[in-house]
Amino acid sequence: MHTPTPGQQPGPYRRTAGWRRRMLAGAAAGPAAQGFREHLRLGRKGLAIGVDIGGTKVAAGVVDAEGRILAQAKRSTPGSDPRAVEQVIVELVEELGEGHRIWSVGIGAAGWMDLDGGTVLFSPHLAWRNEPLRDNLQRLLRRPVLLTNDADAAGWAEWRFGAGQGQNRLVCITLGTGIGGAMVMDGRLERGRFGVAGEFGHQIIFPGGHRCECGNRGCWEQYASGNALGREARELAAANSPVAQELLNAVDGHVERITGVIVTELAKAGDPTSRELLEDVGEWLGLGLANLAAALDPGKFVIGGGLCDAGELLVGPARKAFARNLTGRGFRPAAEIELAALGPNAGLIGAADLSRVSSRMHS
Ligand SMILES: [Zn+2]
Numbered sequence: 277m278h279t280p281t282p283g284q285q286p287g288p289y290r291r292t293a294g295w296r297r298r299m300l301a302g303a304a305a306g307p308a309a310q311g312f313r314e315h316l317r318l319g320r321k322g323l324a325i326g327v328d329i330g331g332t333k334v335a336a337g338v339v340d341a342e343g344r345i346l347a348q349a350k351r352s353t354p355g356s357d358p359r360a361v362e363q364v365i366v367e368l369v370e371e372l373g374e375g376h377r378i379w380s381v382g383i384g385a386a387g388w389m390d391l392d393g394g395t396v397l398f399s400p401h402l403a404w405r406n407e408p409l410r411d412n413l414q415r416l417l418r419r420p421v422l423l424t425n426d427a428d429a430a431g432w433a434e435w436r437f438g439a440g441q442g443q444n445r446l447v448c449i450t451l452g453t454g455i456g457g458a459m460v461m462d463g464r465l466e467r468g469r470f471g472v473a474g475e476f477g478h479q480i481i482f483p484g485g486h487r488c489e490c491g492n493r494g495c496w497e498q499y500a501s502g503n504a505l506g507r508e509a510r511e512l513a514a515a516n517s518p519v520a521q522e523l524l525n526a527v528d529g530h531v532e533r534i535t536g537v538i539v540t541e542l543a544k545a546g547d548p549t550s551r552e553l554l555e556d557v558g559e560w561l562g563l564g565l566a567n568l569a570a571a572l573d574p575g576k577f578v579i580g581g582g583l584c585d586a587g588e589l590l591v592g593p594a595r596k597a598f599a600r601n602l603t604g605r606g607f608r609p610a611a612e613i614e615l616a617a618l619g620p621n622a623g624l625i626g627a628a629d630l631s632r633v634s635s636r637m638h639s
Pocket of ligand 1: 477478488489490491492495
């Protein structure tokens with residue numbers, strides 16, 4: 277396991293109202309860095325539950341201090357009512373808590389959390405608006421609860437246990453229906469001044485391009501996500517091009533059923549058209565990464581999320597486009613681009629670990 281570099285100011289263990297904010301906004305490299313290092317030593321036996329709230333399902337797991345999942349459970353996401361979602365979380369924690377001594381609970385969800393980690397400011401799938409989720413859950417679960425953005429949780433997990441270990445400037449990209457982003461810099465999650473950093477999917481990469489859910493046009497996630505892959509494939513199939521025959525066969529001619537997952541499967545099976553479609557998406561991916569490298573200069577990009585099932589069929593073209601568009605290419609070292617190591621459980625592993633790390637530090 278990678279041990280982060282400690283900062284210079286060893287602080288005493290104290291319970292303060294701001295510990296979660298510091299944890300998420302910079303504890304590991306700031307005044308509490310000594311505490312963070314101490315946690316990593318003390319916390320080896322601690323178990324935590326991570327909960328990943330998605331648009332369709334809520335996945336939870338008991339995670340040990342080495343990032344291993346000891347038990348798992350799942351439920352359907354019960355609509356968008358916050359109380360119903362809380363109830364599902366409580367049921368999952370109670371179910372998984374039997375037979376395990378659980379220290380803390382980490383919740384990862386799409387959306388923006390305030391820097392204190394107590395309130396969901398906005399969640400696209402769940403109708404949460406200024407929802408004080410953490411306090412509600414702490415009352416119900418009687419354990420420390422940490423709330424975090426799902427992409428941040430996945431990025432943290434990759435840094436701690438996956439493809440980002442040992443990196444002091446790491447950028448993680450999660451490619452799914454959209455694009456999630458996370459930065460782990462000097463051993464801490466970088467969340468920006470207001471807690472909403474890392475929205476790389478909404479960098480405008482093609483002014484006037486496809487309309488995005490965020491309201492703008494031409495966002496990166498309209499070109500380099502699983503949804504973008506599906507949309508491009510449907511457009512090609514709808515044009516009745518002979519090159520789309522395999523795609524059409526796979527859905528019995530029902531163009532609207534073509535998804536990014538189907539294209540990825542066909543590409544892996546060797547369909548040249550599906551490979552081209554993935555190559556296009558990979559090129560957009562590499563172009564966006566070059567923009568991020570110009571701004572952030574990371575040592576490595578870790579690429580995760582469902583679309584990564586495509587493996588090198590996606591990341592190969594991304595590396596080429598990245599090299600071709602990198603500012604100062606030929607005169608500077610270039611970041612590595614690597615596939616994520618932890619798969620679809622990265623979010624719950626990271627949420628659990630963040631909750632365990634922060635609660636160990638301050639109890
Ligand atoms: Zn957008």
